[in-house]
Amino acid sequence: MNEPVEYKYFSVNPQPRKPGRKTREYFIVNKSQGVRLAVIKWYGAWRQYCFFPSPDAETVWNAGCLTDVQDFLKRLKEEKPR
Numbered sequence: 001m002n003e004p005v006e007y008k009y010f011s012v013n014p015q016p017r018k019p020g021r022k023t024r025e026y027f028i029v030n031k032s033q034g035v036r037l038a039v040i041k042w043y044g045a046w047r048q049y050c051f052f053p054s055p056d057a058e059t060v061w062n063a064g065c066l067t068d069v070q071d072f073l074k075r076l077k078e079e080k081p082r
Contacts, residue, residue, distance in 0.1 A: 001014055001026070001075065001076065001079060002014055005072060005075070006031075007065075007068040007071075007072075008064070008068070009030065009031055009032075009065060009068075010028050010029060010030055010031055010037060010065070010068070011028075011029050011031060012026050012027070012028055012029075012040065012072050013026065013027045013028075013029055014026050015027060022042075023041070023042035023049075025039050025040070025041040026039065026040040026041070026072070026076075027039055028040065028069070035057060036054055036057070037053065037054055037057055037059050038051060038052060038053045038054050038059065038069075039052050039054070040052070040069075040072065040073065040076070048077065049073055049076045049077070050073075051069050051073065
């Protein structure tokens with residue numbers, strides 16, 4: 001996924017691939033303040049993309065926000081070649 005994806009309270013922004021990496025990271029950014037809330041990145045031990053809340057930001061995620069995160073993870077899974 002190369003384009004940002006917009007949700008009600010945040011956007012998911014793709015980052016450039018790091019040298020030597022096959023996958024990219026996606027920053028979850030708060031729409032109202034532009035603060036990075038989390039990152040979605042490949043977790044090799046589980047062989048899938050996973051959600052990592054930012055340790056620097058005290059975040060609160062309600063069911064709706066988590067549903068949006070889950071939607072994005074599902075999109076990545078469907079796009080990822082096996």
